[in-house]
Amino acid sequence: MKSFIVLACAFALPCIALAADHGPVFSYATPVNSERELSFDSGIFGRSGSLGTQLSTGSSFGYGLTPQITVNAFLPATFGGGSLPESRMVSGGEWSTGVSWRFLHSVTSVGKRVESTASLGIVVPGPQQDSGVLAGLHRAPGVAGSLASGLASRSQYFWVGGGYTRFREASNDHRPDTLSWSGVYGYRPAKLRRGYDKWDYRGFAELTGEHTGNVLKSGATRPGSSTTSVWLGPSVLAIFKDVAISGGVQAPVFRDASDSIYGREHLRFAINFSYLKYSSHTSSH
Amino acid sequence: MKKIIAAAFFVLLPLAAHAEYEQVNLTVFGMDCAPCAHAIHVSMKGIEGVNTVDVDLNTGLVIIKLAPGNSASMRQFNQAVEKNGFTHKDAEVIVKGNLTGTANAPVLEVSGTSDRYALSATAANLDIVSLLGKTVTVVGVIPQAPKGKQSDTLLYKTITEVR
Numbered sequence: 001m002k003s004f005i006v007l008a009c010a011f012a013l014p015c016i017a018l019a020a021d022h023g024p025v026f027s028y029a030t031p032v033n034s035e036r037e038l039s040f041d042s043g044i045f046g047r048s049g050s051l052g053t054q055l056s057t058g059s060s061f062g063y064g065l066t067p068q069i070t071v072n073a074f075l076p077a078t079f080g081g082g083s084l085p086e087s088r089m090v091s092g093g094e095w096s097t098g099v100s101w102r103f104l105h106s107v108t109s110v111g112k113r114v115e116s117t118a119s120l121g122i123v124v125p126g127p128q129q130d131s132g133v134l135a136g137l138h139r140a141p142g143v144a145g146s147l148a149s150g151l152a153s154r155s156q157y158f159w160v161g162g163g164y165t166r167f168r169e170a171s172n173d174h175r176p177d178t179l180s181w182s183g184v185y186g187y188r189p190a191k192l193r194r195g196y197d198k199w200d201y202r203g204f205a206e207l208t209g210e211h212t213g214n215v216l217k218s219g220a221t222r223p224g225s226s227t228t229s230v231w232l233g234p235s236v237l238a239i240f241k242d243v244a245i246s247g248g249v250q251a252p253v254f255r256d257a258s259d260s261i262y263g264r265e266h267l268r269f270a271i272n273f274s275y276l277k278y279s280s281h282t283s284s285h
Numbered sequence: 286m287k288k289i290i291a292a293a294f295f296v297l298l299p300l301a302a303h304a305e306y307e308q309v310n311l312t313v314f315g316m317d318c319a320p321c322a323h324a325i326h327v328s329m330k331g332i333e334g335v336n337t338v339d340v341d342l343n344t345g346l347v348i349i350k351l352a353p354g355n356s357a358s359m360r361q362f363n364q365a366v367e368k369n370g371f372t373h374k375d376a377e378v379i380v381k382g383n384l385t386g387t388a389n390a391p392v393l394e395v396s397g398t399s400d401r402y403a404l405s406a407t408a409a410n411l412d413i414v415s416l417l418g419k420t421v422t423v424v425g426v427i428p429q430a431p432k433g434k435q436s437d438t439l440l441y442k443t444i445t446e447v448r
Contacts, residue, residue, distance in 0.1 A: 034324050035368040067370040107315035107372040110345035152317045154343065196322030196340055241323040278324045279368075280331025 024204045025235045025246045025270045026089060027182035028148040028161025030117040032102045033064030036279030043272030045090050051083040051132065051263030056091040068102040076126060083132025085227040085262050086176040086212040088144065088165045090270075093128040096121050096144065104149070111154035119146045123165060133215055133225055133261050137175060142167035150184075154193050157186030157202065174216035176225070182208040186237075200239040206248060207232050227257035231268060244274040304382045304396040304420065305334075306357060309349040312374040313366050316342055321369070328365035332357050345374075358398035359427060360435050367432060376427045378439070381447055384421045388414045393423055393439060402427070402439035413444055420447040 023029030025043075033039055039062040047054045058076030065071060076091040086092070098121020106114045125139035142165055150159030162181040167174060188202040208231045215225040235248025250268040257265075316322055322340040325347055329338040334355025339348040347366075351357055359376070366373040384404075386392035391404040391413055404413070407425070425441035 032370070034328075034370060037324070067368055102370070105370065110312075110314055111317045111342065113315045113317065154317055157317075193343060196319040196326070196342055198319075200319035202318075239319045241319060244320070276320055276324075278327040280327050 023157075023159070023237070024182075024184045024186065024206050025237070025248045025272050026206045026208050026231070026233075026250060026268070027159060027184040027204075028146055028163065029157075029159045029184065030102060030115045030148050030150055030152070032068060032070040032100050032117060033062050033276075034278060035064045035067045036281055037064040038062070038277040038279075040275045040277075041272060043270060045270045046268065047084050047087070047090060047265060048267040049084055049263045049265035050259075052080060054078060054080040054084055054131070056093075058091055068105060070100045071098070072100065072121075073097040078128055078130075080131070083262055084265055085210075085229070085257055086134060086178055086215075087180075087210055088163060088178045089180050089182070089208050089210055089231075090268060093126040093130060094123045094142075095126045096123045098122065098144065113152045114150075115152070116147070116149040119148075119163075120144070123167070133222065134175065137215070137217060138170035138173040139175060140168035140170035142175070155188055155190070157184070157204070159184050169216070172216070172219035176212040176215055178210060178212045180208070180210040182206065196241070198240075202237050204235045204237070204248070205232070206235055206250065207253075208250065209254075222261075224258035225261060227262065228254070229257060229265070230254040233268075235270070242276045242278065244276070245272070246274075247271040304394065305353070305355050305380070305398075306349075306351050306359075306395065307379040307381065307422075308351065309347075309359075309362055310377040311347045311349065311362055311366070312376070313345050313347050313371050314374060315371040316340070316345060318342075321371070324369045325366065325371070328369060329362070332361045332365065356397035358395075358400050360400075363430070363435065372432070374429045377425070378427055379422065379424050380439075381420060381422050384413065384416050384419055384444075386417070388417065391417065393421070400435075401437065403437055404444075405438055405440050407440050407442050416444060416446055421445060422447055 023031050041060040045056040056078045060074045062070050062072040074096045078093045100119040102117045104116035121144045123142040123144050144165040146163030148161030160183045165178045184204050184206045186202050186204040192201050211228045215222040230253050231250040232253045233250030237246040322342050326338050334351050334357040336352045337350045363373050382393040382395045393402045393404050422445050423441045424443045425439050427436050430436040
């Protein structure tokens with residue numbers, strides 16, 4: 001019952017740099033909020049491996065300062081004690097805040113956009129301790145940056161992106177810096193290219209990858225703690241006016257990680273709920 | 286003197302109130318999904334005087350119908366598009382206004398707003414000399430303006446006197 005309440009009350013979004021309401025659930029994408037648009041995302045993100053399962057939940061808030069600049073904040077919580085590698089594609093226990101800037105925005109035809117978005121944020125340790133090899137590490141704030149580019153249209157979507165998170169050292173401990181990347185293809189069948197007063201569905205194939213550096217504990221590098229993994233899986237996004245629900249699963253297609261430290265992570269899944277509050281404000285003439 | 290000015294004001298007021306946009310069919314580029322259209326709908330409905338808004342995602346056409354007596358301006362419609370990160374293209378309009386200027390350089394003034402258009406005929410045989418100084422209904426196209434700007438030209442297809 002306790003778990004159910006926890007899950008019902010707080011859901012997670014992967015992290016500030018990742019797309020949510022308009023895009024894929026795992027990957028980097030370009031959409032930002034409209035001017036004065038307030039967005040709220042909440043979801044659950046799960047990682048399952050041979051050494052345990054970890055659920056992350058939390059809430060993300062975004063506000064469009066301009067049509068191209070959105071500020072956001074992410075407040076997560078984690079449950080479960082799996083010994084899993086550091087990840088920035090999925091949320092951990094870090095709180096974060098940042099800004100996304102859609103610096104390229106080219107509208108080429110009805111329904112079609114080519115755009116690029118850069119995000120920069122601060123990551124700070126939350127109140128929860130990590131588990132596994134990361135447990136007991138002195139934690140320090142970090143900086144996260146990402147870049148995504150791609151195409152959005154009525155029929156197809158394509159985005160590629162990458163991100164890097166670097167943590168500061170604290171008392172000779174250092175969380176692994178993380179390099180992550182993603183590529184996603186989305187498709188909306190002709191039958192579903194309907195009016196905006198009907199549910200809007202699209203499907204994605206999401207490929208994500210991460211490389212995490214070594215864990216530093218008391219000034220000594222933990223041997224074999226660096227990891228590289230690539231994940232692939234489908235996701236679906238459904239939107240009706242100002243609400244969106246998305247979900248997806250991923251399985252590993254490549255994994256280079258120590259089994260003795262991390263076990264074998266074999267599944268990631270996510271469910272995300274979004275509410276978009278658009279502004280009706282316009283200046284007087 | 287004050288009474289004359291006041292009397293003139295109240296005599297002219299009903300004429301001025303007729304000058305307004307009746308319908309704006311605005312083509313918008315960049316909307317790919319339902320929330321995009323919903324955002325445009327919300328923004329357009331937030332403009333005072335807008336009665337109904339219909340958005341067609343597949344054609345990018347946003348049809349705005351306005352209430353009589355409104356004072357909504359083209360700048361507001363364009364701004365509603367830009368704030369959502371999209372691009373406005375040509376707008377087909379049905380607009381009432383006061384026809385001023387000269388036969389060679391007619392001007393449509395949409396009183397109640399700051400909108401003022403140099404009129405240009407899309408057909409050669411449209412004679413508007415007899416309409417100068419009158420309130421008219423114009424059906425035409427306002428060409429796309431650069432972002433943050435407003436077109437000062439209206440390519441009219443028909444122009445008729447408001448009776």
